[in-house]
Amino acid sequence: MEAVAVNNAIKGGEFLIRETKAQDIFIPEEFTEEQRMMAQACKDFIDKEVNPNIYDMDSMKEGFMASLMDKAGELGLLGVGVPAEYGGLGMSFNTSMLIADYVGAGGSFSTAYGAHTGIGTLPIVYYGSEEQKQKYLPKLASGEWKASYCLTEPDAGSDANSGKTKAVLSEDGKSYSITGQKMWISNAGFADLLIVFAKIADDKDLTAFIVERTWDGITMNDEEKKLGIKGSSTRQVFFNDCKVPVDAMLSTRGNGFKIAVNILNIGRIKLGVGVLGGCKSIIADATKYAKDRKQFKTPIANFGAIKHKIAQMATKSYANESASYRAGQNIEDNINALIASGMPEGEAKLKGVEQFAIECAIIKVYGSEVLEFVANEGVQIYGGMGFSEEAPMARAYRDARITKIYEGTNEINRMLLVGTIIKRAMKGELNLMPAAMAVAQELTSIPSFAEADASELFAEEKEVIKNLKKAVLMVAGKAVQTFAMQLNDEQEIMMNIADMIIEIYAAESTILRTEKLIGIKGEAACEVQVAMTKVNLYEAVDKVNRAGKEAIACFTKSDEQKVLLMGIKRYTKLNPINTKDARRLIADAVIEAGEYCF
Amino acid sequence: MKILMCISHVPDTNAKIPFKDNQPDLAGVTFVIAPYDDFALARAVEIRDAAKGKLTVLTVGLADADPTIRKALAIGADDAIRVDAKPADALFVAKQIAEIATQEKYDMILMGRESSDYNGGQVHGMVAALLGIPCVVPCMKLDVEGNKGIMHREIEGGKEIVEVAMPFVAGCQEPIAEWKIPNMRGIMTAKTKPLKVVKAVEVAPQALVSKYEAPAPRGKCTLVDAGNVEELVNLLKNEAKVL
Numbered sequence: 001m002e003a004v005a006v007n008n009a010i011k012g013g014e015f016l017i018r019e020t021k022a023q024d025i026f027i028p029e030e031f032t033e034e035q036r037m038m039a040q041a042c043k044d045f046i047d048k049e050v051n052p053n054i055y056d057m058d059s060m061k062e063g064f065m066a067s068l069m070d071k072a073g074e075l076g077l078l079g080v081g082v083p084a085e086y087g088g089l090g091m092s093f094n095t096s097m098l099i100a101d102y103v104g105a106g107g108s109f110s111t112a113y114g115a116h117t118g119i120g121t122l123p124i125v126y127y128g129s130e131e132q133k134q135k136y137l138p139k140l141a142s143g144e145w146k147a148s149y150c151l152t153e154p155d156a157g158s159d160a161n162s163g164k165t166k167a168v169l170s171e172d173g174k175s176y177s178i179t180g181q182k183m184w185i186s187n188a189g190f191a192d193l194l195i196v197f198a199k200i201a202d203d204k205d206l207t208a209f210i211v212e213r214t215w216d217g218i219t220m221n222d223e224e225k226k227l228g229i230k231g232s233s234t235r236q237v238f239f240n241d242c243k244v245p246v247d248a249m250l251s252t253r254g255n256g257f258k259i260a261v262n263i264l265n266i267g268r269i270k271l272g273v274g275v276l277g278g279c280k281s282i283i284a285d286a287t288k289y290a291k292d293r294k295q296f297k298t299p300i301a302n303f304g305a306i307k308h309k310i311a312q313m314a315t316k317s318y319a320n321e322s323a324s325y326r327a328g329q330n331i332e333d334n335i336n337a338l339i340a341s342g343m344p345e346g347e348a349k350l351k352g353v354e355q356f357a358i359e360c361a362i363i364k365v366y367g368s369e370v371l372e373f374v375a376n377e378g379v380q381i382y383g384g385m386g387f388s389e390e391a392p393m394a395r396a397y398r399d400a401r402i403t404k405i406y407e408g409t410n411e412i413n414r415m416l417l418v419g420t421i422i423k424r425a426m427k428g429e430l431n432l433m434p435a436a437m438a439v440a441q442e443l444t445s446i447p448s449f450a451e452a453d454a455s456e457l458f459a460e461e462k463e464v465i466k467n468l469k470k471a472v473l474m475v476a477g478k479a480v481q482t483f484a485m486q487l488n489d490e491q492e493i494m495m496n497i498a499d500m501i502i503e504i505y506a507a508e509s510t511i512l513r514t515e516k517l518i519g520i521k522g523e524a525a526c527e528v529q530v531a532m533t534k535v536n537l538y539e540a541v542d543k544v545n546r547a548g549k550e551a552i553a554c555f556t557k558s559d560e561q562k563v564l565l566m567g568i569k570r571y572t573k574l575n576p577i578n579t580k581d582a583r584r585l586i587a588d589a590v591i592e593a594g595e596y597c598f
Numbered sequence: 599m600k601i602l603m604c605i606s607h608v609p610d611t612n613a614k615i616p617f618k619d620n621q622p623d624l625a626g627v628t629f630v631i632a633p634y635d636d637f638a639l640a641r642a643v644e645i646r647d648a649a650k651g652k653l654t655v656l657t658v659g660l661a662d663a664d665p666t667i668r669k670a671l672a673i674g675a676d677d678a679i680r681v682d683a684k685p686a687d688a689l690f691v692a693k694q695i696a697e698i699a700t701q702e703k704y705d706m707i708l709m710g711r712e713s714s715d716y717n718g719g720q721v722h723g724m725v726a727a728l729l730g731i732p733c734v735v736p737c738m739k740l741d742v743e744g745n746k747g748i749m750h751r752e753i754e755g756g757k758e759i760v761e762v763a764m765p766f767v768a769g770c771q772e773p774i775a776e777w778k779i780p781n782m783r784g785i786m787t788a789k790t791k792p793l794k795v796v797k798a799v800e801v802a803p804q805a806l807v808s809k810y811e812a813p814a815p816r817g818k819c820t821l822v823d824a825g826n827v828e829e830l831v832n833l834l835k836n837e838a839k840v841l
Contacts, residue, residue: 041779075779079782089783
């Protein structure tokens with residue numbers, strides 16, 4: 001059933017120095033009939049069970065969310081990532097991404113779903129002992145038990161490893177006593193099982209435990225009053241001398257932080273793809289409204305300013321979709337290659353994702369910021385009604401906001417992705433140094449004035465991508481040279497570099513997707529996708545230019561600065577395009593279809 | 599208990615269907631199980647489960663109907679038959695169903711009260727007539743007692759409760775059952791279930807579509823203030839020229 005495996009040789013972060021061919025990436029149009037049927041089933045579930053009951057959900061009607069999770073369990077949605085031998089469906093990585101995409105339209109439900117199936121269940125899938133897997137996974141896959149993940153503490157958020165919750169071994173050596181306070185715990189109100197992180201003695205790193213809700217010493221605060229995802233149960237959880245048997249330890253002592261980080265990698269990319277469901281539902285609602293709402297005796301969908309918004313919403317969603325499934329398939333291929341090389345499946349899945357931790361962070365940041373943009377413009381298209389709780393936009397706007405915060409804030413993810421790239425380059429795992437040095441060399445040479453071959457599809461755009469990569473190699477290379485290990489303290493510059501990398505990955509993914517799609521459907525059938533690709537690149541170039549200039553101006557001086565700024569100018573050149581016409585073409589397609597139709 | 603569940607492979611009810619060369623242009627249109635069939639299928643799965651019987655899904659259509667058939671298998675049918683032919687008209691489809699039902703005896707033949715493409719609503723009656731068995735339409739509730747089907751029909755101003763001996767044909771509609779979303783496991787096993795493709799029996803076409811015509815575009819609408827009767831009369835008389 002799985003999509004045909006594509007090139008699996010690429011490493012995480014390597015896109016910066018390696019040209020990727022269109023045929024080497026996976027595009028969502030290649031999903032099989034079976035995968036599409038699964039996506040449709042998720043959509044039907046959201047339309048049938050969530051959307052008509054949105055007020056029950058967001059007012060936290062007693063038992064509603066738990067019953068929704070039960071229904072999702074009956075459909076098999078909770079067993080997506082659980083191996084078949086433990087009652088799950090053992091689906092491929094990209095299939096689970098597709099399901100996250102469609103479940104993402106469910107607002108608060110998608111948070112409850114993600115907390116249960118991701119951070120709640122996967123630690124046991126990947127790190128549990130055989131006994132732990134046998135005991136808990138069938139219950140979690142069916143939804144009989146619901147899970148939550150207790151990592152964050154009042155003073156340990158982004159700095160998760162600094163948690164103060166303690167686990168003390170009993171004198172008889174048979175149990176640990178956990179004491180501490182956890183906060184922002186999704187699903188806490190109805191969870192039967194909690195993955196709890198605590199420190200043993202003076203350990204540097206956390207240890208993870210599987211804690212059953214019925215064990216003594218667990219109390220909770222009332223539900224948090226939140227800005228958005230109001231239907232998701234979020235509470236503080238207190239552990240007061242909560243005794244857990246020693247065999248409830250997950251993996252080994254001190255391995256908890258590694259578990260947290262690795263599970264979050266998966267959570268990040270799933271969040272990034274999961275926002276698509278929200279984007280699509282906002283686009284559909286906003287387009288319908290724009291078609292119905294008349295001002296000056298004309299549906300507002302006929303106005304250029306509104307078309308601009310609809311086109312931007314669709315274009316950014318398309319870019320996010322392209323990047324997400326490209327990375328998803330890279331991960332899946334990597335997992336399959338590791339399994340084929342003899343690595344145990346659980347370990348292969350973790351290593352497979354870890355290899356693409358950079359892309360996971362990119363997609364988390366990009367996706368959540370696309371959703372924020374789409375929700376914001378959704379409100380704007382609704383005008384005054386967008387500000388009213390009677391229309392769906394206010395809720396969508398509020399729900400969108402959390403995605404920039406959880407699964408690691410976007411700032412942490414930006415730091416992480418740049419830091420990981422530099423670390424891998426230093427270790428020689430990623431061959432960035434020669435490429436960066438070649439760019440530095442090229443800076444002092446005469447630029448080529450050769451024009452790209454206009455007869456070749458996307459020849460100019462691909463040349464632009466190559467140059468954008470040079471721009472970021474130039475800036476990052478200079479920053480590393482200047483600050484060495486202290487670059488981590490120059491967070492503003494790290495943010496700039498991250499912005500450049502994120503835009504490049506999304507823009508390149510979009511070009512490759514459209515190129516591959518044209519190979520399948522022909523150019524005439526893809527003119528809207530071509531327009532989205534060009535508009536997206538146009539904006540990406542602008543953002544890379546700005547971030548690059550800003551960074552350079554912050555840590556270079558005089559002649560060197562001039563050379564580098566010239567470099568940015570040279571590497572962010574793009575012939576102008578008629579964005580007005582391109583956006584109108586995109587918007588008209590969306591308006592005609594009444595939904596995101598790509 | 600053997601149930602034959604007939605489904606139609608129809609364009610999504612939300613799809614806009616363009617016309618090209620006086621024919622519906624269905625390229626790019628999403629196809630689904632016809633909604634009334636979907637309700638009937640949900641009830642058929644429940645009856646099959648309760649009776650531990652066998653549920654066979656049948657469609658008359660070309661290979662492009664296979665994904666729709668597999669969805670029915672994902673929802674719970676045990677196996678499927680596709681009569682490999684374009685469903686030309688109601689009698690053509692009815693004769694194909696009757697042929698299958700003659701070869702293999704079924705206790706009940708269920709289908710939607712009508713399909714959602716041409717909305718003919720004739721096939722169930724024709725099948726019943728061809729097989730010489732009773733037909734109940736619209737069947738809104740269906741229970742099984744021994745070898746009888748107990749069905750509810752909505753009639754003018756009330757409800758009719760019908761008892762019919764098996765085998766019978768029923769043209770169903772909601773609320774016969776809540777439509778089902780296929781579960782993930784069902785989807786994953788659908789491709790392992792048998793789907794038999796059979797040749798159609800020859801039937802001379804009884805009805806031919808000679809032409810499609812789009813409804814005339816809606817005329818301009820003028821709103822007249824509720825108190826302005828004079829203006830209304832003036833417009834009706836001089837512009838619409840209906841007075």
